[in-house]
Amino acid sequence: MEFTKMHGAGNDYVYVDARAMPEHDWGQLSQAISDRHFGVGSDGLILVMDSDVADLKMRMFNVDGSEGEMCGNGIRCFAKYAIERGIVPRSVGEVTIDTMAGVRTVVPRYDGSEINAARVSMGKPRFAPSDIPVNLDPAISLNRQTIINYAIHPGDFRLFLTFVSMGNPHAVTFIDQPVEEFPLHNIGPLVERHPIFPKRVNFEVVNIRDDGNLDARVWERGSGETMACGTGACAIGVASRLLGHTGDRVAVHLPGGTLTIDWDGTDEVYLEGPAGRGF
Numbered sequence: 187m188e189f190t191k192m193h194g195a196g197n198d199y200v201y202v203d204a205r206a207m208p209e210h211d212w213g214q215l216s217q218a219i220s221d222r223h224f225g226v227g228s229d230g231l232i233l234v235m236d237s238d239v240a241d242l243k244m245r246m247f248n249v250d251g252s253e254g255e256m257c258g259n260g261i262r263c264f265a266k267y268a269i270e271r272g273i274v275p276r277s278v279g280e281v282t283i284d285t286m287a288g289v290r291t292v293v294p295r296y297d298g299s300e301i302n303a304a305r306v307s308m309g310k311p312r313f314a315p316s317d318i319p320v321n322l323d324p325a326i327s328l329n330r331q332t333i334i335n336y337a338i339h340p341g342d343f344r345l346f347l348t349f350v351s352m353g354n355p356h357a358v359t360f361i362d363q364p365v366e367e368f369p370l371h372n373i374g375p376l377v378e379r380h381p382i383f384p385k386r387v388n389f390e391v392v393n394i395r396d397d398g399n400l401d402a403r404v405w406e407r408g409s410g411e412t413m414a415c416g417t418g419a420c421a422i423g424v425a426s427r428l429l430g431h432t433g434d435r436v437a438v439h440l441p442g443g444t445l446t447i448d449w450d451g452t453d454e455v456y457l458e459g460p461a462g463r464g465f
């Protein structure tokens with residue numbers, strides 16, 4: 187099987203062109219290939235497939251074999267892969283990609299003939315508890331458009347979560363201490379599998395640097411801590427704007443790099459960031 191390793195801000199995936207491949211246990215393959223000692227080593231597996239409604243279809247699988255609805259870092263590299271391999275013509279100004287979260291449009295950014303970044307139309311964020319999904323006391327969630335600063339108590343901790351769906355589920359918390367000091371490897375698994383989340387959740391910890399810059403770390407559903415998460419950065423930008431910490435544009439600084447998020451408060455979210463090949 188031929189594969190390519192690519193990463194967006196250090197969030198790395200193994201890419202396989204599955205257009206002519208027979209159906210497979212992709213979840214099992216993702217578990218095996220993602221292993222950093224006995225496999226290739228990655229945060230998961232991304233498949234290139236044919237689509238009836240867009241230029242191509244993307245499927246992504248986490249390290250534990252579960253399938254994610256959307257991958258903001260992976261989709262930028264997906265567009266780079268598709269154009270640089272001639273699967274879609276280089277002359278196109280944008281690539282449409284069918285995902286479980288809907289069709290997303292990616293505009294590549296060039297450095298000479300090579301794509302080194304991309305801007306993605308990520309769709310509108312959703313907030314209803316049933317859209318996340320999160321099971322809350324109906325007395326709390328009734329008639330609420332958004333759930334902001336919802337308290338949970340994983341371990342000895344008290345966290346206030348804001349819920350955002352970017353096609354996949356996110357829970358964002360803002361903390362006063364530097365994100366490096368947060369015990370993400372202890373608390374992340376407890377939040378990911380907290381009983382209020384029937385499909386588990388991606389968990390973001392954020393510290394406010396100023397009104398245009400946020401520092402963050404992400405515990406991803408199915409993959410653990412990653413160096414960056416594109417949908418997570420979108421959820422962070424959206425939650426931060428909702429809470430009045432930042433405005434329409436924010437830079438989210440993650441361990442693997444910086445992602446820029448634009449959201450005007452009503453319409454689509456836009457994500458911009460690097461797209462690189464692993465060597």
Ligand SMILES: N[C@@H](CCC[C@H](N)C(=O)O)C(=O)O
Nearest residue numbers: 254257258259354415416417
């Ligand atoms: N790293 C991705 C998100 C991958 C999927 C996520 N772990 C999930 O299960 O929802 C990104 O860049 O968005």
